[in-house]
Amino acid sequence: MKKMEVLGLSGIGQIKQGDNLGEIIAKCCKEEIGGLQDRDIIVLTSKIISKAAGLTRRVSEVTPVKRALAISAKTGNGCR
Secondary structure, eight states: OOOOOOOOOSOOOOOOTTOOHHHHHHHHHHHHHSSOOTTOOOOOOHHHHHHHHTOOOOGGGOOOOHHHHHHHHHHTOOOO
């Protein structure tokens, strides 16, 4: 039987545009779990990647299209 262990990193902090995710994650892994080992797998959310790449927008800067407004009206999950 193969063993799998899942660890979450708590020291990454807030990510902002231009941050070097590789450096931040490697440093955090070293501090929290003694570093990365061969065959380790790192899983990232799309949100952390989007933040580092500067691909986020303020809701106030986005104008919903008609289809989004129609879905919002049907589901009650308001688009403003």
